Structure formats: C-alpha cells, structure tokens
Amino acid sequence: MRPFIVFALxxxxxxxxxxxxxDRDSDALVIQNKRLPDAxxxxxxxxERNPPRYYxxxxxxxxxxxxSNPRHFGLYDDLAVAHDRxxxxxxxxxxxxxxxxxxxxxxxxxxxxKEAWYRYFANDGTFRAHRFLHDGAxxxxxxxxxxxxxxxxxxxxxxxxxxFGRERVQLMVMDWIVxxxxxxxxxxxxAWIEGRDGEKYRHETAEGLAGLVVLGAAWNSPDVFExxxxxxxxxxxxALRYLALLRCRELLESKKSSLAGLSVPTINAxxxxxxxxxxxxxxxxxxxxxxxxxxYPQLRQEADQWNASRAKWMETKFAQDQHPDTNTxxxxxxxxxxxxxxxxxxxxxxxxxxxxxxxxxxxxxSLVFGIPALAIVFWVKYLRKRARRxxxxx
Numbered sequence: 098m099r100p101f102i103v104f105a106l107x108x109x110x111x112x113x114x115x116x117x118x119x120d121r122d123s124d125a126l127v128i129q130n131k132r133l134p135d136a137x138x139x140x141x142x143x144x145e146r147n148p149p150r151y152y153x154x155x156x157x158x159x160x161x162x163x164x165s166n167p168r169h170f171g172l173y174d175d176l177a178v179a180h181d182r183x184x185x186x187x188x189x190x191x192x193x194x195x196x197x198x199x200x201x202x203x204x205x206x207x208x209x210x211k212e213a214w215y216r217y218f219a220n221d222g223t224f225r226a227h228r229f230l231h232d233g234a235x236x237x238x239x240x241x242x243x244x245x246x247x248x249x250x251x252x253x254x255x256x257x258x259x260x261f262g263r264e265r266v267q268l269m270v271m272d273w274i275v276x277x278x279x280x281x282x283x284x285x286x287x288a289w290i291e292g293r294d295g296e297k298y299r300h301e302t303a304e305g306l307a308g309l310v311v312l313g314a315a316w317n318s319p320d321v322f323e324x325x326x327x328x329x330x331x332x333x334x335x336a337l338r339y340l341a342l343l344r345c346r347e348l349l350e351s352k353k354s355s356l357a358g359l360s361v362p363t364i365n366a367x368x369x370x371x372x373x374x375x376x377x378x379x380x381x382x383x384x385x386x387x388x389x390x391x392x393y394p395q396l397r398q399e400a401d402q403w404n405a406s407r408a409k410w411m412e413t414k415f416a417q418d419q420h421p422d423t424n425t426x427x428x429x430x431x432x433x434x435x436x437x438x439x440x441x442x443x444x445x446x447x448x449x450x451x452x453x454x455x456x457x458x459x460x461x462x463s464l465v466f467g468i469p470a471l472a473i474v475f476w477v478k479y480l481r482k483r484a485r486r487x488x489x490x491x
Contacts, residue, residue, distance in 0.1 A: 126439045126443065130439055133334055140325075140341050141399075143400035148408045148412065151415075153179075156176060156179045159172050170199070173195060177189040177196075177220055181224050186225075193221040196213075197221075205255075215256045218251045222246070223267070223313065225244060226245040226246075230274075234356070236278050239275060242274055243275060263304075263309065263312065266306055270286065285359065299329075303325060317353050318353070322342075323341075326341035336389060339385075340389060343393045345359070392441055410428075410431050414427055
C-alpha cells in the first residue's frame with residue numbers, strides 16, 4: 098500500500114497546493130473601473146473643483162464682454178453658472194431671465210437657437226432646484242422645485258441625450274425630492290430610481306448620477322451616492338458599489354444631511370451585505386472588503402492632495418492675472434501625479450470552490466484507479482527487464 102499512497106499524493110499534489118491558496122485576481126477592480134471610467138474619480142473626489150477666485154475672475158471678464166455683445170447667449174450661461182458655483186443661485190436665475198428676455202422664439206430648425214433654449218431651460222431649472230435645497234427644502238416652497246422640474250423636462254425634450262443622459266437622471270432625482278417632501282414615498286433615492294429605470298439602464302443611470310456629482314452640486318449628497326451604489330449593484334461593478342457606499346458613509350459621519358434619513362448603521366448593513374454576487378465568483382467577501390477598506394482612504398487622501406495642489410497652482414496663476422479661459426498655457430508645467438494603483442488583492446470565491454471540488458475529484462480518482470495504474474506501471478517495467486535479459490542471453 099505504501100507505493101500506492103505515494104502515487105496518489107503525487108497525482109493530487111499540484112491541485113491540492115492550489116486549492117489551499119486564495120486566488121488573486123489582481124486586476125478585478127481595474128477591469129470594473131474600465132467599464133465605468135469616471136466612477137472611482139467621482140467617488141474619490143479626483144475631479145476638477147475650482148476655487149472661488151476662478152469664478153470671480155470669470156464673472157468680471159464675462160460681464161465686460163456682455164456689455165459689448167449683449168446677444169452672445171453663451172456668455173449668459175457662463176456668467177450664471179459662475180454665480181451658482183459661488184452659491185448665489187438668485188443672481189444666477191436673474192442672469193437667465195436676462196437671457197430669456199433677449200432670446201428669439203424657439204425654432205427647432207435653427208441649431209444655434211435650439212442650443213440656446215436648451216441651455217436656458219437646463220440651467221434655470223438647475224439653479225431653481227439648487228435655491229430650493231440651499232434654502233432648506235421647505236414644503237411650503239415645493240412649487241419652486243416643481244417649476245424647476247418642468248424646466249428640466251423641457252430641456253430633455255429639446256435635447257434628449259445631452260451630457261450622456263444626465264438630465265434624465267436629474268429629473269428622476271427631482272421627482273423623488275417632490276415625492277419625499279409630499280410624503281408620497283418612503284423609498285431611498287436608489288430604490289426610487291430603480292423602480293422607474295429597472296435593470297435596463299443601470300449603466301446609464303450610474304453615468305448620469307456621476308454627472309450630477311461632477312457637473313452639479315452632489316459631491317456632498319449621501320442620497321446621490323446611495324443611488325450610485327444601487328445603480329452599480331451588478332456583477333460587472335460590484336466593487337465600485339462598495340466604494341460608493343464608503344463615500345456615502347463618510348458623508349453621513351461628517352453630518353451631511355440625507356433627505357431619505359440615511360444613517361451610518363444602515364450603510365454599514367449594506368456594506369456587510371455585499372456578498373450577493375458570490376455565485377458569480379466576485380462576491381465581496383471579508384478579504385475583498387479588507388482590500389477595498391484599505392484602498393478607499395488612500396484614494397480620498399490622494400484626491401484631496403491633488404485638488405489642493407491644483408488650487409495652489411491656480412491661485413499662483415491668478416495672482417499673475419492669468420485664467421484658464423484666456424491663457425492656453427495656463428497648465429503648462431503643472432506637476433501632475435498618478436492616483437493610487439487599483440491593482441489590489443481580489444479573492445475569487447467561486448474559483449476557490451471550483452479548485453476544492455477539483456481536488457476532491459482528483460483524490461477520489463486516485464483512490465479508485467491508483468492501484469490498477471500502479472500495477473500496469475510495474476508490469477511494463479517487468480516486461481522491459483525480461484526483454485533486456487533475453488537480448489543479453491542471445
């Protein structure tokens with residue numbers, strides 16, 4: 098029996114050595130990020146956030162240009178957005194009113210005029226919604242949000258696919274705000290959007306929500322990041338979902354308000370319940386959670402440092418009376434850096450299970466067929482030795 102035991106162990110050793118190891122799919126997060134390139138940039142905050150001086154200088158320049166060219170409709174949009182970025186929604190809306198007073202009647206065949214009207218409705222609706230939220234989102238003023246919603250609806254009618262469908266998602270967010278304020282739903286924003294969008298548009302929904310963070314004012318909204326996590330809850334982006342929930346929790350821990358009443362324990366429960374795709378081989382098990390938990394603060398710290406470095410560079414240029422709008426070499430020489438690597442340890446549960454099954458099957462086959470196979474080997478060796486002896490004798 099001793100030769101057979103050695104034989105069985107030799108047959109199963111390669112499989113056994115792999116079965117007791119955790120499979121490391123080091124590029125899992127890299128691949129998921131490629132499916133939605135802006136996701137980690139949005140979640141970590143590594144996108145352009147300009148200092149107030151940037152918008153103040155733009156306002157001064159645009160106001161001067163409008164005096165000499167009051168029918169340059171694009172300048173009104175630049176001026177209004179600058180005021181909105183500085184938190185002055187009221188002035189932004191007054192600028193839009195000035196633009197509308199000068200706009201000719203809508204004509205779908207005139208591309209330039211069509212674009213001007215689209216931007217009017219998209220911007221004025223956004224500024225009106227921002228003012229409602231900045232002023233406390235009072236139920237008594239819900240009519241203002243409803244009016245903002247109708248302006249966004251009109252913008253979508255004029256240009257349905259602008260900004261990769263951002264306005265479509267923005268409209269659903271506004272519908273949700275109205276429904277929450279009127280106590281017509283108790284759903285979170287993610288559940289609300291899923292009920293209207295379903296599974297078909299998850300990828301587009303995630304892009305739209307990311308657009309609200311980068312181009313809107315949702316960087317500090319726990320509700321938007323909860324909705325983003327919900328949109329990412331598919332096998333192809335399950336790790337990105339986990340990171341979005343970490344951003345949501347970070348906001349709640351820093352006392353950012355949630356219209357849905359989200360809490361840190363609620364998000365912690367969602368983080369723990371991240372193994373729903375285990376059958377797909379990509380479940381967020383404890384080892385994967387640890388890898389992502391270690392990566393997230395690195396991403397956030399580097400993003401904050403990058404933004405601080407970028408703001409310092411801009412302030413230096415502003416002091417020299419330079420601005421990106423008018424200086425083509427504004428960023429020449431800026432010391433660009435790389436974000437942390439996404440090549441992290443990723444443990445494939447299904448791969449481990451499959452290798453364990455393969456090891457078990459190999460061991461059983463070794464037990465069943467090991468003795469006959471060993472006997473054949475010995476018999477062949479015996480025949481070869483006898484043939485050599487016969488040859489020598491001859």
